[in-house]
Amino acid sequence: MIKVGVWGPGSMGVIALRGVIDHPELELVDVVVHSDAKAGRDAGELCGIAPVGVLATQDPAALLAGDADVVVYAAGANLRPLEAVGDMVSILRAGKNVVSCSVVPLVYPDGVDAAFTDPLRQAAADGGVSFFTTGIDSGFANDVLPLVLTGVSRVIDSVRVTEMFNYATYPDEAAVYEILGFGKPPEYQAFAATPGVFTFGWGPVVHQLAAGLGVKVDRIEESNERAAATESFDTPTGHIAAGTIAAMRSTLTGYVGDTATFVIDHVTRMRDDIAPQWPQPYISLPPKDLGYGPASGQGVYRVEIDGSPSMRCEFEMAEDHDHDLGARIAGSSRMVNAIPAVYAAAPGLLSALDLPLITGAGLVRPVDGPSPDSRLFQF
Template sequence: MSSGRLPFRVFQFATGNVGTEMVRKTVQHPDLELVGLYCYSKEKVGRDAGEIVGIEPIGIEATNRIEDVLAAKPDCVTFFGVWPDVDLFCRLLEAGINIVTTSDWITGHARNVNFTHSSGKKATELIEAACRRGGATFYGTGMNPGLAQILAIVNTAGLSRIDHITVTETVDVSCHRSVETWKRHGYGRPVEDPEIPQMFKAGATVFVDSIHLIADCCGVEIDDVDFEIQLGACTEKVDLGWWVLPKGSVGASLAKYIGKAKGEPKIEVHLEWQMTPKTQPKWNVQNCYLIAIRGNPQIMNRHMILPAMDSGQMDWSNPAYMASIGMTITGMPALNAIASVCDAKPGLMTSADLPLRAFAGRFHQSR
């Protein structure tokens, strides 16, 4: 399968929504050994990683010292923070530590366009240079953007001609309990607030990355990416249990990133998000990923994600379990790619650069 270096030693950063689930999944993964946990919350530092995420103690004490990460000499850092930390990434890469992350990074295009580093250099230039100095590899992924676009690319393999590709995420997002993230997208603000479209566009600009990833694989050059959005206003005050949305505030949205070549729409990513069904307008959220490809022939694909059939888990009414599914499908593309990333040549990688096995799950011996 790989170089035979299993297990790969992993030091994880962050225990938010995705990170909490990934501690549990890293401990279970046959390729991986969790050797450390970096936490940003002071109250978590010094506690056992298992205790922090609600499992049995695993003998790993959480730290907030970068020196501890470097001293552990892991094969790979998994970074599950919400936003990229380019300076941190460079320091780890220069130390020869590979990185996989779900933090708003697919190609780096969006970071280059929308964020200015203090050095004046592009984020991708800094990451690539750090990879060369340390002989390490950097890779960003996730479910969407990430695996959803990989699925779209694979679906084109049997076509003699591609005319147009649309990837749609149609989901209830109330399981993603991060108030600051949603505020950054304009949720919770009065729907008529004129700043919301630009806030959303900036907050979700990594989806532009995903259009460029598809374009790179399918051999088309994207000249421009347009943005459109419709907002759904809450018809009443909505208490989510972790956040309260006022009546008249944004509680749902349909956003479209439209990649154009020579003025013609070629690749689109649509985000049909519902925090609550009590909005006007509202959309028929289907809780799946839809891929529509026009060409010869045409392809329609519905990617559905369902609860496991393990005894006691096929329960759609358990909010905690349903939330864990969302976090699992976001983080597992990173964990399952670690072996391939560690075996890859040094540099800034995208999904176009990794072998097919990087996108494969694992059988567990206990099953």
């Protein structure tokens, strides 16, 4: 059994916490939390199941001195990336591997400024351990999935990955209304719309795609557009007034020479009909009364590869028809499922290009196992 600690059971980390508890090859040994409300509570209670005998603490000292082999670091880092890097450096120096989703550029460390990677690289070497960042986007949907699809190409002209995401049910209200700026007037300078921020966060993915295909990106261009609501409406997390921002599109284009070869496109909305001229999920699917159809209708990840043959793949995730929750479960589960491979890897900073195929080994439910309803997440 691989002993695992979880640091930061928030919107992603609490799902990873449940995944570690459920995984047959992993043993939960430590939990570090930030809020007073979670401190002292059993890890099972935090993720909606029976107690498991591991109590959450706000002091990371016990985790750092404990016997965890791997730590899942999922603390929020959108506005504190260097502080999060400092936390992860301390974990690596303590001789514990790290799997994270917090500082998204680190999905491809070779594409990140040395101010972020040098401390991690040195700490991993000192601790003799490995570091890996993953998720869905950044992560599986825009690194592993497109690169796997290119494996059946004869010629590749360009690769485009588009995220179409409805944020109406996203549980982090600060991220939705402050960082993304939804519900704010057009003159509000949202952090996510600040020039250069999208390049910082997702530029490394562009370089990772290029590295996976054996070429080098010569330059990256960034664009950002926002769209206002034409009428007021309410969402499960807040109110969007007419005239305030209700959708945003951020695009990175990576050029190989003078050719636009790699594109990362993010289209985020608070209601599906906002900015209809921007990319939309393909909705001409079989009706649900036939037993199949769109899992949520709220969003997909689309990979388009121009070449021979040309390809288009739409990847949709949902939990109880909720695209946001499905994406968070998938991103968190990829962290958990990667733990054995990261634990076995040589010390250093890793990307998806350095690891073997990550599967759901050990997760197939036995015929006489619990019914699906008994395992639904209760966040």
